Amino acid sequence: MERIGTPEQLRAWLIANELGSADMPASESLLRDARALREAIHRAGTAMAAGGVPDPVDEDLLNRWTARHRARLILTGGQAKWHLPETDSTRAARAVVALDTVATLGGHGEGVIKRCEQRTCGGLFVDTSRGRRRRWCSTATCGNKVKKANLKATRDGTEPGLTGG
Template sequence: MTGSPALRGPSSRADAPPGPEDFRLGNEILAFRFVATLSERRGNPVERIPTPEHLRAWLTLNGLGGPDLPVSEALLRDARVLREAVHRAGTAVAADEAPDPADEALLNRWTARHRARLVLTGGRARWRLPETDPARAALAVVAVDAVATLGSGDGVVKRCEQSTCDGLFVDTSRGRRRRWCSMATCGNKVKKANLKAARTGTG
């Protein structure tokens, strides 16, 4: 689309299958981890699900499928539309505003497709996907998590304050003073920048 920022892909080797290093998995909220498949939104955006294989890998790493999960180009496009609706709705809630009705309607259409079952296996809760269209059912789990998170009132939805991020997180800390979507990524970037500024006297 004209005027859209150029997107970078993940930095993994071209001949290597997607792995954990290709994604930002530190967010406690599943739906907001999915939002982070487009990272550096306020800088030079990185598209972390550029192919169906990357989307399959992300779903697998988040307990929503396996290496044989059928993911098509059409589903990838739908997944990105879902992702951006979650980001817009979360951004609205973070600003203490109501999400756009169109985004709410899209999320509600996805939650209507929720057919996965949460089962206990080996003492751990796991999602069991239906045999028919399991990848779409996996994305419906993400949508359900988004609706539950944005509408629950548990904690405060915030936008990450790291200058290039614009990710989302839920602040349940005492005093509601958390500022970063992940301390391991954005928080660490800010810490390093502050240390560098202190050393050079530019802070």
């Protein structure tokens, strides 16, 4: 969510992730709440990627959002989908994000939450690869940047920077 700068972009992100609809209200207040949630998620994930535990303040924020959860997971067409109550779909959408975060951070073994090794990225990801050797949030973007930088360094006769880009 770090690239979401306006309430309309947040609504578009929620819709793209099947957590919202075109008639969902978008406001600065919603964006502020989403950013606070996003920052708590990022701090908690960063702590876990470094082998630590989340700050209790961030855990509390995540837990408060999960307690507000009114959405439910339903099976439709053979796929699990979130059903958000019509009473406050924006609150339910943020609760779903918090629930997914808690499940992801708390449900995987140590070392699975990682920080992208591409030096200008800093994004977090869940490494589900065999052997847990994945290094970048996305091979298509960050991985390719590093590989291109290393190839260029090799051609130029300089030392390749493994986390370049």
